[in-house]
Amino acid sequence: MSAVAQSANHKLEQALAHYDIGELIDFEPAKPEPDNHSYHAHTRQGEREFRVTVTFVEPPALPTGAYVSLLDRCAAAGLPVAPILRTKKGLPYATTSSLPAFVVPRLSGRITYNPTERQIRALGRFAARFHLATASAEYLMPDHPGTVSWLRGQEQSSRGLMPFACADMFVEAARSVRSLLRRHDVNELPSGAIHTRLARANALFNEAGLTGVLNLDQAAQGFLIYDLAAAANDWCNDARGALNPERTLWLLQGYHAIRPLTHQEVWFFSGFALYAALNAWVAQLSQVSTAREPFKNPDELEAAVRHHLGHTFYIDHRLLA
Structure with a gap:
């Protein structure tokens, strides 16, 4: 030994x-x-x-x-x-x-790498139930670390983690997210305890359905819509980093059936998809720089940031019902 x-x-x-x-x-x-x-x-x-x-x-x-x-x-x-x-x-x-x-x-089940409609809807329902179950003032949760000041600091350090062109794109994305987080209407969105990492690597399934959700030790206080945006970036995107409309709708419909989303949350979903993709990209680059094995290729996350920066993902609230 x-x-x-x-x-x-x-x-x-x-x-x-x-x-x-x-x-x-x-x-x-x-x-x-x-x-x-x-x-x-x-x-x-x-x-x-x-x-x-x-x-x-x-x-x-x-x-x-x-x-x-x-x-x-x-x-x-x-x-x-x-x-x-x-x-x-x-x-x-x-x-x-x-x-x-x-x-x-130890929870049973296995990670899925190619989720089905049933699994995506189940993940959405879990997120809604989690947000409702943990909606309590007794939780002294730490704030989500991806704050405006943190993003400003990442703009400076990004130069040493990526090529020049990527760093310029990162700075543009970070400034866009900082602008989003400074909005008064955004700061009025529903908030509470969020998982922060509802990725495929943190969900277990068997033939009957969702059997376990892992790694709640990174939970934080944040906007509830962030969890859905982070999940969509991992469960519903394609090779170009774009969100698949049908799969994203499955996720949001599963959530909406348990905890109805407000019109404002749906409106700002696209901005939070960029926010979540940016955070995930930084996390994976950090793992690579410290010789850890990332779960997801940082190039895929870069593609997601680039796509979200150049495209708005529109959702008609009426389709959630």
């Missing part, structure tokens, strides 16, 4: 000792990144076996209290989200080496 694996094994044994789920049998990293803090663990207690996911939370991850409250509320609403397991003392997390460790049941 390598030194890294030995360290992970020690941390996991310390954390799992706080739970009534037996001893650690084996484990594997939940993600391939070198700084991974999440593990799939297999434990045994007598004749019973458990398969759980253990996550060690470090800044800038979601604050412990807000994360626990978020998952508890989702579980209470019957959403396909893994609930937080309590320790032997009834606590929502165990502390190991000064880091909180959350343990949740």
